[in-house]
Amino acid sequence: MxxxxxxxxxxxxxxxxxxxxxxxxxxxxxxxxxxxxxxxxxxxxxxxxxxxxxxxxxxxxxxxxxxxxxxxxxxxxxWKQFPLLPQDHYERAKARFWANFGDDKVFQSIAYGILLKQGKEQEEEIPKAMEILQHLEKELKGKKFFGGEKIG
CATH class of the missing domain: 3.40.30.10 (Glutaredoxin)
Known part of the structure; x- marks a missing residue:
């Protein structure tokens, strides 16, 4: 090869x-x-x-x-070794949802909503970011990784 x-x-x-x-x-x-x-x-x-x-x-x-x-x-x-996405179609769709959520909501909220702002504008963005992060906390509760006990 x-x-x-x-x-x-x-x-x-x-x-x-x-x-x-x-x-x-x-x-x-x-x-x-x-x-x-x-x-x-x-x-x-x-x-x-x-x-x-x-x-x-x-x-x-x-x-x-x-x-x-x-x-x-x-x-x-x-490269099939150590798969990132689950084999189950539903679980794979959920993994894709959370990956998009990370990019579209978490990153945007923290990078553009908090890190690039100052003063009152920054303070106003913190509760919005906290609400978004609570969704992640809820999804990860009791799990080591999004996929459960193994990285993926």
Whole structure:
């Protein structure tokens, strides 16, 4: 079997890229990291993600995959060891729901609602973020991970 080429285009600070890195490490996939500069994106990154022009981008045997949640699903389907998503269709749909909830609600609420605001505006966002985080607490109650006792 020929050796695979796996590269991850990322910045050092991106939590979206870190989930890709953690997934590849969990699955035992060897990869190279290409660090990008937010203020001066490389021509390769712009070529591989010409629509959004952002990271992360997974390059697998010359084929680019963009958007972190899409990359995670691709990795899970490509490298079967240590599955991230449950086999049960309903449980898999729930896992996708919570992944989207994390991106759409939790990240937005904390990053844009709290961390990037100050003073009274920031104070007004805290109760909204707490309400969103309570949904996560309720879902995780009594579980080690979203999938139960094992990571996924």
């Amino acid at each position: 020929a050796e695979e080429e796996v590269k991850v285009f990322r910045t050092w600070s991106s939590s979206f890229a870190l989930r890709v890195i953690w997934t590849l490490k969990l699955k035992g996939v060897e990869f190279d990291t290409v660090f990008e500069d937010l203020s001066s994106k490389s021509p390769l990154l712009l070529q591989y993600n010409s629509v959004h022009k952002k990271f992360p981008v997974l390059l697998h045997n010359g084929k680019p995959i963009c958007e972190s949640l899409v990359i995670l699903e691709y990795a899970d389907e490509t």
